[in-house]
Amino acid sequence: MKKFTLKSKIVTGVVVASVIGSSTFAFANTNAGTQFTAWGQTQINAAKTAVQTDLAGKLATQQAAISSKAATDKAAAEGRINQAGTDEKADTKTKIEDKLAAHVASLGTALQAFLAAIGDDFDTLVSTSNSNTTSTLNHQYNQLNTDITTVLNAAKATNVNSVTEQSLLVKGKATADLIIEINRVKSELAARVNSEKATATTEVTNHLTSEVARINDLLDSLISGLETNAKADIAAAGLAVETSAFANFERVINLIENNNPIKVDKQKLTVSNNLTPDGKIKWSVENKNEFDIVYKWKHVSSEAGGVQETVYAEGRANADRGESVFYTSPSDKNGKVIIEWLDEKGNKQSAEMNEPNNPR
Known part of the structure; x- marks a missing residue:
C-alpha cells in the first residue's frame, strides 16, 4: 500500500484550495484552536464539577x-x-x-x-x-x-x-x-x-x-x-x-464528760423569716446546740425543699452558733415551711413556721 506522506498532504491541500478558489462555494472561516479551547474548557469545567461534587459528598459524610x-x-x-x-x-x-x-x-x-x-x-x-x-x-x-x-x-x-x-x-x-x-x-x-x-x-x-x-x-x-x-x-x-x-x-x-445525757435541744434550734427586697422569703435556721444539725425542709405550698445543715460556729460565744438560710417564693395563702431533724434517740423531730403576713 502506498504511504500518505506530509508532502502529499500539502500537495492535496493546494489542489483542494485551487478547486475551492475556482468554485462559487465558500466555507466558514472556523478557527480550530478556538474550537479546541472551548471543548477543552468544557472538559475541565466538567472535571472540576465532578471534583467539587465528590468533595461535597465526602465533606457531608465526615461532618456527620x-x-x-x-x-x-x-x-x-x-x-x-x-x-x-x-x-x-x-x-x-x-x-x-x-x-x-x-x-x-x-x-x-x-x-x-x-x-x-x-x-x-x-x-x-x-x-x-x-x-x-x-x-x-x-x-x-x-x-x-x-x-x-x-x-x-x-x-x-x-x-x-x-x-x-x-x-x-x-x-x-x-x-x-x-x-x-x-x-x-x-x-x-x-x-x-x-x-x-x-x-x-x-x-x-x-x-x-x-x-x-x-x-x-x-x-x-x-x-x-x-x-x-x-x-x-x-x-x-x-x-x-x-x-x-x-x-x-x-x-x-467531747461532750462525753458531761454528767447529763447528750441531747439535741429543740429550744436551741430556731426558725425565723423575713421578706427580702426582691420579693423572696428568707428563712433562717439558727443552731445553738454544740454540734452540727442536719435538717430537711419543705415549703408546703410549692413542694420546694432540700437538705441542709446548721454548722456549729467554732470559737464563737455560746449565744452565737451557726446559721443556715434558704429562700422561697411567697404563696397565695397559708404558706408555711416544715423542717425535720433527728434527735438524740434517732427519732424525727419537726418544727413549722408560717410565711410573713400569714399568722396562725
Missing part, C-alpha cells in the same frame, strides 16, 4: 461522622460523670459509717476496760476512803462546645447537689447513732457504778463517773477537661461532707 462521635463521646462522658456521682455517694457513706463503727468499737473497748477495772477501783476507793477517778476525744466546634459544656456542667451540678444532700443525710443519721451509742454505754456504766457504790455506801463520799484528629482532638480535650473538672468537684463535695462529719463526731465525743 464528627457530630456522631461528639454525641457519642458526650453521652459517654455524661455517663461516667453520673457514675462518678454514684460512686462518690457510696464512698462517702462507707467512710462515714466506717468512722462511726470505729468510734463505737472504741467506746466498747473503753467500757470493757472500765468494767474490768471497776471492782479493783472501788476496792482502792474503800481502802483509801477518798479516791476519785475520771477520764476524757472538699462554625461547628463552637456549637458542639456550647452543647457539651451545658450538658456536662448540668450533670456535674446535679451530681454535686445529689452527693451533698445524700451525704448530709448520712451524716445526720450517723451523728444520731453516735449519740445513741454514747448515751447507752454511759447508762450501762452508771448502772454498774451505782451497783458497786451500793456495797460501799458507808465508806464512799464522792461519786464515780465516766466518758466516753483536629476537631475530634479539640472535642476530646474539651470533654476530658470538663469530665475531670466535674469528677474533681464531685469528689470535693463528698470530701467536704466527710470532713465536716468527722469534725462533728469530735464535738459530740
Whole structure:
C-alpha cells in the first residue's frame, strides 16, 4: 500500500484550495484552536464539577461522622460523670459509717476496760476512803462546645447537689447513732457504778463517773477537661461532707464528760423569716446546740425543699452558733415551711413556721 506522506498532504491541500478558489462555494472561516479551547474548557469545567461534587459528598459524610462521635463521646462522658456521682455517694457513706463503727468499737473497748477495772477501783476507793477517778476525744466546634459544656456542667451540678444532700443525710443519721451509742454505754456504766457504790455506801463520799484528629482532638480535650473538672468537684463535695462529719463526731465525743445525757435541744434550734427586697422569703435556721444539725425542709405550698445543715460556729460565744438560710417564693395563702431533724434517740423531730403576713 502506498504511504500518505506530509508532502502529499500539502500537495492535496493546494489542489483542494485551487478547486475551492475556482468554485462559487465558500466555507466558514472556523478557527480550530478556538474550537479546541472551548471543548477543552468544557472538559475541565466538567472535571472540576465532578471534583467539587465528590468533595461535597465526602465533606457531608465526615461532618456527620464528627457530630456522631461528639454525641457519642458526650453521652459517654455524661455517663461516667453520673457514675462518678454514684460512686462518690457510696464512698462517702462507707467512710462515714466506717468512722462511726470505729468510734463505737472504741467506746466498747473503753467500757470493757472500765468494767474490768471497776471492782479493783472501788476496792482502792474503800481502802483509801477518798479516791476519785475520771477520764476524757472538699462554625461547628463552637456549637458542639456550647452543647457539651451545658450538658456536662448540668450533670456535674446535679451530681454535686445529689452527693451533698445524700451525704448530709448520712451524716445526720450517723451523728444520731453516735449519740445513741454514747448515751447507752454511759447508762450501762452508771448502772454498774451505782451497783458497786451500793456495797460501799458507808465508806464512799464522792461519786464515780465516766466518758466516753483536629476537631475530634479539640472535642476530646474539651470533654476530658470538663469530665475531670466535674469528677474533681464531685469528689470535693463528698470530701467536704466527710470532713465536716468527722469534725462533728469530735464535738459530740467531747461532750462525753458531761454528767447529763447528750441531747439535741429543740429550744436551741430556731426558725425565723423575713421578706427580702426582691420579693423572696428568707428563712433562717439558727443552731445553738454544740454540734452540727442536719435538717430537711419543705415549703408546703410549692413542694420546694432540700437538705441542709446548721454548722456549729467554732470559737464563737455560746449565744452565737451557726446559721443556715434558704429562700422561697411567697404563696397565695397559708404558706408555711416544715423542717425535720433527728434527735438524740434517732427519732424525727419537726418544727413549722408560717410565711410573713400569714399568722396562725
